Amino acid sequence: MNVAFDLNGRRVQAELEPRMTLADCIRHVLKETGTHVGCEHGVCGACTVIVDGAAVRSCLMLAVQAEGASVLTVEGLSHPEKLSPLQAAFRKHHALQCGFCTPGMLTTAHALLTEEPDADKARIREVLSGNLCRCTGYIPIVEAVYEARAAYMERKGAK
């Protein structure tokens, strides 16, 4: 089947089997390997991408279901010249170690803060509870997301 959608602002299309997940399509067909695949059954959150503004698990979505959608992956969150507010905060708080869960943490946090820039720590913890990290521990991740709020509040205020 043919599927076409926007990936990080650029139109992409691919010919693929209906059974291919969005995660595998992004990684294996479109060669954007920033999105990581951990459990492949919707438990770990590593493959989180943002589809039409909502954070979703790309291993629990078929690529054909993304037809016409706007998909944002971790690649789409970075700026070419400077660190994004989340990147800077993750760096400052040592919010990653091996980095495997990080793309999912960043996309989840970006979706959350875009919609709820005033999310408190309890809300951040609740939302991040869908993302597993096996090395750093969650405290620095929560701290980093909390610190990045300011930039998202400004962005929302500017709109």
Place this chain on the structure above:
Amino acid sequence: MKLPPFEYAAPTTLAEAVRLLAAHPGAKALAGGQSLIPTLAFRLGAPSMLVDLGKLDELRHITIDASDVRLGARTRWRDIEDDERLVAAHPLLVAAVKHVAHYQIRNRGTVGGSLAHADPAAELPGITVTCDATIAVTGPNGARILAAGDFFTGALSTALADDELITELRLPAWPRERRWAFEEFSRRRGDFALAGIAAYYDLDSGGKAHNTHIGVIGACTRPHRLPAAESALNGRRVDAAVIERAAKALQAALDPPSDLHASARYRCSLAGTLLERALTRTL
């Protein structure tokens, strides 16, 4: 694992969706996919075709009137969470849905998908049964309405025929004065409950409980009401002694399965504790 192969169709009308299901033995409806796709990833199912309901916007609505609260089958957890009217129109539903899964799953998981999947630990089937809701379905022979008590036939099993689709969940209207509580316990936030209790009752002019509904999830093979525990409340002023009697009646009536997550005895004890906590919160 990777998903097994299947054909895919994305019909634009309900009638076309039903025709596709009827014409392709082994076909399955796909809504949010948050239960179905993991099932396929574990190779626990191998449908011949997935009929994607994603284009059927007629299944995505929340309507509230004097007689009931209606949730279209494609209503997502997120839609329930975002609808401020529901806090007053059905607080028990809102409280239960807070426990459903995680942020990303809540953006895709649907009412119809949860009912059709019929996990015995899932919150919405529990609310459906506790509230004596009805489930509207449609198939090649037309539409029909199923009572919640008849819909869930066992773990992951329902009375829905292979060529039928759920269109709507109808919860009876909720009186403002009703006493209610929802309690569940899971090891981690968002996990399926080891046990959960939904409970409500109305007070008569003398302050006595009537119309008590108590339902269980998790500590059962399908969600069900507990008449023995309900009758411990009906006709009485609810107090600590009544609550204790209700919890004992509940534990005597439960017959939960044992599995690697918890023994039957533990689930039974837990359900009793949750009922005590729930009813104490209604005082």
